[in-house]
Structures are given as C-alpha cells and as structure tokens.
Amino acid sequence: MKSARGLRLRVDALRGRVLLTIPHRHSRKAAIAWAEDRRAWVEQLLARAPQGRPFVPGAPVPFDDKRLTIEWHVDAPRTVARDDGRLLIGGPVERVPARVEAWLKAQALLLLRDDTEEFARRAGIGVTKVSVSDPGSRWGSCSATGAIAYSWRLALAPGFVRRSTAAHEVAHRLHLDHSPAFHAAHRRLLGEDPAPARLWLRRHGAELHLFGRGG
Secondary structure, X not given: OOOOOOOEEEEEOOOOEEEEEOOOOOOHHHHHHHHHOOHHHHHHHHHHOOOOEOOOOOOEEEEOOEEEEEEEOOOOOOOOEEEOOEEEEOOOHHHHHHHHHHXXXXXXXXXXXXXXXXXXXXXXXXXXXXXXXXXXXXXXXXOOOOEEEEEHHHHHOOHHHHHHHHHHHHHOOOOOOOOHHHXXXXXXXXXXXXXXXXXXXXXXXXXXXXXXXXX
16 A cells, blocks of 8 residues: 555454555565454454344344344245245345345335435435445445445434434535534434444444344
8 A cells, every 4th residue: 555654563453364565565474464463363353243133044134123033944945035024035044144145135125215305305306326335434425426435234223313313414415524513404304313323333323234244
C-alpha cells in the first residue's frame, strides 16, 4: 500500500481474518516474517472472538421482529419458504447456509426498499436506487446521485432500528452532512427520537455480523 508508513497487523475477529498492511516497496518476505513473529498474539485474539452463528438446520434467526428457526428436510423444496416461525428448505444440506443467506438478503431488500420509499414520500424527494450488500463498517450510505445502499443485516435487527437507519439515509437526501438541520430532518421523518436505535446499534450491532459465519 503506497500510503502506509509502516507495517500494520489487524485482526478482524468477526470474520476470522488477519490483515497485514505492507508499505510500498517494503519487502513482502520480511513483512510476512514480522507478522509470523506475532502469531501467538493473533491466535489469542481469534480465540477470544465471539462464536459465529451459522445458518444451519435448527439455528434460530432474528428477522423483522420475529424469531425464525431453520428447518431442513432433504425431500422438501430447495427454495426457502417461510411458514410462521420456520424457514423451510430442502435439497443438499451443505447448501442450506447459502440459500438461507440469499433469502435473507432478498427479503432485506424488500423491507428496506419499502422503508426508504415511505420516508422519501414524507420528505418529498426521490431516491434513484436502493440496494443491499454486506459492508463491515457502516449500516447505510447515500450518494449525491440519490442512490442508497444498506447492510442487509439490518433485517436481523429490530424493526425500529432498521426503520431509523432508513430515515437516516433519506435525511441525507436533504442534507449530505450531519448538521443540526440533518438531525432535525432525521427525527421529523422518523416521527420519533432516533437515539434508541443508535444506542441499540452501538451495543448490539457487532452481533449481527456473527450470523451466517462459522460452522
């Protein structure tokens, strides 16, 4: 990395990854040896990391203020189907995690698109595109072109948290900053104090990144 001034080792415990930043023109071999010298420290951090919550048969999954349980039967349809508190799925058991995650992402897009359209109508503005992905450091983003992107994991959070995040991003269509005017717009669009949602994400947001990992 050209902008790096020194070697940097970072442990992403949620994803079980070790990231090594190497300055431009620094010896790759020497950098790897430097990182190897810190193996014990890295292993200690990974060992203390929270355990993942894979999407496997029998696992509970929070979704839109509900608690769903993954139920697998080999002869059931392979397409995920929601039945009250169950997510029903068939086919090869090793494909269950990927199919459940794909279903959750599709449902998250539907929920967040509806939330966004509702708040955009309240604001009297347009949104050019709504999408979901899996960023590690933010829950939503709004571009100057009117495109809004969210973390699909918001569908695993309580509804008031998801909706507050949507109102937050729509408020950025009015104010591309975090000025007092922006915060006033956020609260006005949401119709309530967004502070509880922010507090929930600070306290529990990291837990949402554990779902679908491990196993």
